[in-house]
Amino acid sequence: MKMKRPTFTLMTLAVGLAFAEGACAGDFLATYRLARQNDAQFASARASLEAGLEKLPQGRAQLLPVINAAGNTTHNDVDNKTTDTQFSFNSNGWSVTLTQPLFRWQNLVAYKQSAYQVLQAEAQFGQATQDLIVRVAQAYFDVLAAQDNLDFSKANKIAIAEQLAQAKRNFEVGTATITDTNEAQARYDLATAQEISANNAGEVAQQSLQQIIGRAPDALTPLRSKLQLDPPQPAVMDDWVKSARANNFVVKGNEAVFEISTREVDRQRAGHYPNIDVVASFQDNTTQNVQTGGARSNVTQGQVALQLNLPLYAGGSVLSRTREAVGLKEKARHDLETSRRAAEFNARQSYLNVTNGMAQVTALEQALVSSETALQSNKVGYEVGVRINIDVLNAQQQVFQTKRDLSRARYDTILHGLRLKAASGSLSEGDAEAVNRLLGYDQPAPASPAPKPRR
Secondary structure, three states: OOOOOOOOOOOOEEEOOOOOOOOOOOOHHHHHHHHHHHOHHHHHHHHHHHHHOOHHHHHHHOOOOEEEEEEEEEEEEEEEOOOOEEEEEEEEEEEEEEEEEEEOHHHHHHHHHHHHHHHHHHHHHHHHHHHHHHHHHHHHHHHHHHHHHHHHHHHHHHHHHHHHHHHHHHHHOOOOOHHHHHHHHHHHHHHHHHHHHHHHHHHHHHHHHHHHHOOOOOOOOOEOOOEEEOOOOOOOHHHHHHHHHHHOHHHHHHHHHHHHHHHHHHHHHHHHOOEEEEEEEEEEEEEEEHHHOOEEEEEEEEEEEEEEEOOOOOOOHHHHHHHHHHHHHHHHHHHHHHHHHHHHHHHHHHHHHHHHHHHHHHHHHHHHHHHHHHHHHHHHHHHHOOOOHHHHHHHHHHHHHHHHHHHHHHHHHHHHHHHHHHHOOOOOHHHHHHHHOOEOOOOOOOOOOOOOOOO
């Protein structure tokens, strides 16, 4: 069951700076490939695919001839009371039987089912492959987000410590009250607690990624600070929804299940149909009779027969299994519709999350500029006496909160882009490579040349 898939270009993720040559061991693509080798969940899906592919030869085997061989040797002890004679002899024999089904409707239906069982296994593996990319991306960006949060917490703590020291100096010289010192001390203690929490969250995120890749992750390559996220292409939600309804791997798997269940009704009804086989056999039997002076008797026999079996009554089990199959077919029909609706919903949700996430990133970038400006203004105002210490602390907290939110929004937008492609059934390693091109270390700005001394 092959379905044509409309070609959609995934949301293009372009970076503002050139990608550094060579990928380090801790970049996203290397992490994903490591997960393909070591993730137990993906290995289970791969083994399930290998098992599922065997359904086709198993179904085909029911249409091919079956050959059986048998042999026997028998020791005979005879005691004839009438003639008052006793004697012993051996009899040996062997046979070969070939059975070729000519008409077994249930076997033909089972063969057709096996083709759909293979499609089901392939769809399940396709879904597992997409899930792996999303799981690796989620774990990878969770580690980066935790590291960002820890860095922001440390920087915030350092800034508060400086503010606390300044408040103490101002109190000692009498230009500030003890309230400023207490407020700064409270913020410093809170920042210490936040740093401990951020450090713990980072360790948990590292363990989560390690569970997927099978080893402790290397230092991960972060996102570039300057990057541009382009909207999904095509930029029409309904196109993604149509693609999800037709190409989503869960939908494809359920389509295969529905086809299997439809044919299962025919297979169970075939319990009433006759079976016609061609049966060919060859037998060879040898007997050594003591009564005839040990003469050996050898008989060979070959047969070719057309065999008809007609089931007449099986206690109502055929009708019962047929009704069961009809019920399971209806269940499969509703499961298929449920998966289509879920795929549509996931596509709509992911599309909105991507577009709204991009807008949120833009808004947070502007908010960060405004927050940093407000912080500088509050610092100047505090120095000249028009702002109090709590104003500076609040502005400082706002800056770090905005940085953290901006970092998380970037990660989430990229993740939603991957989920959008997964919903449409088109997520692949090429998309992992696209994400990888967003990573890299920012190059420091070149230093300005020193001014030449005037002569």
